[in-house]
Amino acid sequence: MYNRNNIVGTVNLYDVMKKLSTCQLVFSSSATVYGQPEKVPCFEDFPLKALNPYGRTKLYLEEMLRDYQHANPEWRTILLRYFNPIGAHESGDIGEDPKGVPNNLLPYIQQVAVGRRPELNVYGHDYRTRDGTAVRDYIHVVDLADGHIAALEKLFATPDIGCVAYNLGTGRGTTVLEMVSAFEKAYGKKIPVKMCPRRPGDSEQVYASTAKAEEELGWRAKYGIEEMCRDQWNWAKKNPYGYCGNAAE
Numbered sequence: 001m002y003n004r005n006n007i008v009g010t011v012n013l014y015d016v017m018k019k020l021s022t023c024q025l026v027f028s029s030s031a032t033v034y035g036q037p038e039k040v041p042c043f044e045d046f047p048l049k050a051l052n053p054y055g056r057t058k059l060y061l062e063e064m065l066r067d068y069q070h071a072n073p074e075w076r077t078i079l080l081r082y083f084n085p086i087g088a089h090e091s092g093d094i095g096e097d098p099k100g101v102p103n104n105l106l107p108y109i110q111q112v113a114v115g116r117r118p119e120l121n122v123y124g125h126d127y128r129t130r131d132g133t134a135v136r137d138y139i140h141v142v143d144l145a146d147g148h149i150a151a152l153e154k155l156f157a158t159p160d161i162g163c164v165a166y167n168l169g170t171g172r173g174t175t176v177l178e179m180v181s182a183f184e185k186a187y188g189k190k191i192p193v194k195m196c197p198r199r200p201g202d203s204e205q206v207y208a209s210t211a212k213a214e215e216e217l218g219w220r221a222k223y224g225i226e227e228m229c230r231d232q233w234n235w236a237k238k239n240p241y242g243y244c245g246n247a248a249e
């Protein structure tokens with residue numbers, strides 16, 4: 001929401017919250033705020049750093065929310081740092097449908113599987129990881145949704161919570177090639193891959209410590225990468241062209 005009385009593009013969050021008569025806020029942040037962490041797993045008190053423009057937007061918004069909190073101590077703010085959300089609803093009726101060429105790994109793999117792309121470009125195979133490809137913490141979207149419910153319950157129950165960050169991840173790191181192979185199991189065929197140079201702005205290895213979310217929110221992810229790939233493929237095969245249902249992008 002934008003306010004013309006402010007600098008163009010600046011969110012007047014205070015007015016928005018006042019208008020909505022609320023002082024409680026859950027912000028969709030991202031593991032991208034850890035940049036390239038010096039060690040893993042990532043704990044919420046790690047130093048924060050942006051490696052790309054997207055990461056900087058999340059970092060700045062987290063900082064603004066901490067500032068808002070100082071100025072309005074009665075506010076209750078939870079910053080949820082999503083790791084890599086993938087998968088779809090188990091019905092196969094709700095899933096991700098990116099416009100144009102997908103930027104993220106699983107939507108790209110899914111489009112190769114349904115014949116919309118010839119092969120997957122694997123960005124970077126010289127990282128210091130098990131198989132040379134980058135490690136991420138993939139989390140099922142349904143687990144992520146449950147994490148939001150746990151966060152809301154925490155906000156409602158904790159008047160003096162202030163502004164607190166929680167990781168929403170599984171605590172398990174998976175390489176790009178491990179994810180390709182998990183998807184192949186669900187799909188039943190091979191995904192053609194092409195090894196490519198690293199993608200600028202990518203981190204080598206990022207996965208979550210889940211201890212704080214488990215202890216303070218009483219939440220932990222239930223699904224593994226097999227279920228994530230199963231549900232992703234179920235969505236893809238039922239909706240090879242996403243919600244528009246045909247080859248027009």
Ligand SMILES: O=c1ccn([C@@H]2O[C@H](COP(=O)(O)OP(=O)(O)O[C@H]3O[C@H](CO)[C@H](O)[C@H](O)[C@H]3O)[C@@H](O)[C@H]2O)c(=O)[nH]1
Pocket residue numbers: 030031032082083084103104105106108120121122123124134135136176199202206
């Ligand atoms: O076609 C592709 C797409 C991705 N990758 C690789 O797969 C890994 C995961 O890439 P994604 O783009 O799926 O995810 P990122 O970790 O780069 O970014 C995701 O996680 C971030 C948090 O870490 C942010 O939340 C961001 O919005 C979200 O896209 C990376 O090593 C990337 O290089 C490929 O090899 N080929």
